Amino acid sequence: MHAVNLLVLLIIFSISVKASAWPSWVYQANCSAEYFCAVGVADNQVMAKKFAFDDLSQQLQASISSRSIISVTKNGNESDATLSQKIELITESIPLNLVSVAEKAFENNQTALLIKLSKQQFYKNLTARINTFFDNISTSAQLNQQPLWQQHVWAQRQLAQQSRVENHLVLLSALNEKKTSFSGLWQKFKHWQQLILALKNKAIIEVQAPTELNVISTSINRSLTGGAGTVYWLQPSIKTKSAKDGSEYVVEVLLSLELLESEPPYRVLFTNTLKERHRASSINAAKQRAVAAIADLIDLSKGQVLFDTGTQNNTKEYL
Numbered sequence: 001m002h003a004v005n006l007l008v009l010l011i012i013f014s015i016s017v018k019a020s021a022w023p024s025w026v027y028q029a030n031c032s033a034e035y036f037c038a039v040g041v042a043d044n045q046v047m048a049k050k051f052a053f054d055d056l057s058q059q060l061q062a063s064i065s066s067r068s069i070i071s072v073t074k075n076g077n078e079s080d081a082t083l084s085q086k087i088e089l090i091t092e093s094i095p096l097n098l099v100s101v102a103e104k105a106f107e108n109n110q111t112a113l114l115i116k117l118s119k120q121q122f123y124k125n126l127t128a129r130i131n132t133f134f135d136n137i138s139t140s141a142q143l144n145q146q147p148l149w150q151q152h153v154w155a156q157r158q159l160a161q162q163s164r165v166e167n168h169l170v171l172l173s174a175l176n177e178k179k180t181s182f183s184g185l186w187q188k189f190k191h192w193q194q195l196i197l198a199l200k201n202k203a204i205i206e207v208q209a210p211t212e213l214n215v216i217s218t219s220i221n222r223s224l225t226g227g228a229g230t231v232y233w234l235q236p237s238i239k240t241k242s243a244k245d246g247s248e249y250v251v252e253v254l255l256s257l258e259l260l261e262s263e264p265p266y267r268v269l270f271t272n273t274l275k276e277r278h279r280a281s282s283i284n285a286a287k288q289r290a291v292a293a294i295a296d297l298i299d300l301s302k303g304q305v306l307f308d309t310g311t312q313n314n315t316k317e318y319l
Contacts, residue, residue: 023105026112036060036117037102041110048111049101056094056117060171093168095125123175126168127183133165134188140195148203149232149259149269153307155200156224158192160302165189201228205259208235216255219295223303231262232269234306238291242283251286252277255294257306272309274298 024030031037036059040052098121103114137158143151169189172180180186204227209217213236220234234257241252252275259270274297278289297305 021107022112023103025103025114026105029114031116034119036119037114039112039114041112043110045111045113048113052113052115053094056115098122098125119175123172126172130165130168130185134192137192143199147269148230149205151199152203152205152227155196156303158196160304200226203227203229204231205234206231208233213238215291215295216298219298220303220306223298223306233260233262235260240287245279248279248281249283249286250277250279251283251290253287253290253294270307272307274305
């Protein structure tokens with residue numbers, strides 16, 4: 001019994017010695033109020049840095065996840081309030097050039113990194129990116145010169161980015177509420193929302209698809225929901241190519257899209273194509289997988305790929 005207890009003590013002592021070999025900052029990063037700090041530990045430096053960035057991202061998210069920001073813009077006697085309760089921040093949103101490695105340690109074939117992000121520099125950088133985003137938005141006068149369906153598509157593109165822009169404004173407010181309030185960014189956001197709604201309601205795009213493309217028409221309808229005014233028809237159709245590769249079949253599906261007027265002479269106003277290739281044990285199974293992949297692409301892009309020809313995008317992604 002005494003020997004067993006001694007063995008347990010030796011194991012505990014061994015673990016504590018190994019643990020104490022790491023510097024104290026690995027367990028608790030002593031960080032000044034001017035910085036965000038994060039630690040990552042992994043088998044190599046690349047993964048340690050990735051884990052540190054993940055930790056940093058989670059800290060930024062946690063710092064405002066329970067925070068509700070109310071932005072009030074006044075117009076005469078009227079007040080509009082925007083309530084934001086959720087922030088979604090991914091690691092890629094943090095500019096690499098703003099993050100520095102403050103500490104580094106090696107132990108038992110593992111690497112530990114301590115990274116730092118200046119709150120002031122991060123705030124300044126994110127503010128500049130959002131301002132650039134708003135500055136690149138076409139004016140109402142410019143957009144009104146476009147055909148109604150293009151105005152509707154522009155609005156749909158903006159809607160796909162709206163939650164991200166709002167989330168980052170919430171983050172700015174969490175970092176410096178007073179400065180953000182006086183910056184006018186929330187007012188720009190409100191004006192942008194109003195412009196999106198006005199242009200979205202200038203047209204309706206209705207999908208006309210054969211039964212075999214129900215999965216695609218459902219995805220399109222999810223992306224192009226809503227609207228008012230002039231009606232346009234979007235007609236998808238597919239062509240397939242197939243070949244046998246060993247025991248499997250490879251099928252390529254080409255989805256053609258035509259946007260037409262809904263009244264005579266039913267002119268074709270816009271065309272586009274999407275393509276996917278899949279393999280399966282039968283031609284039909286491979287075809288269905290390719291069609292499903294196109295539907296997923298439409299969903300993931302929030303409908304952006306439907307009109308993505310490089311000429312419709314009037315704003316730049318700032319992330």
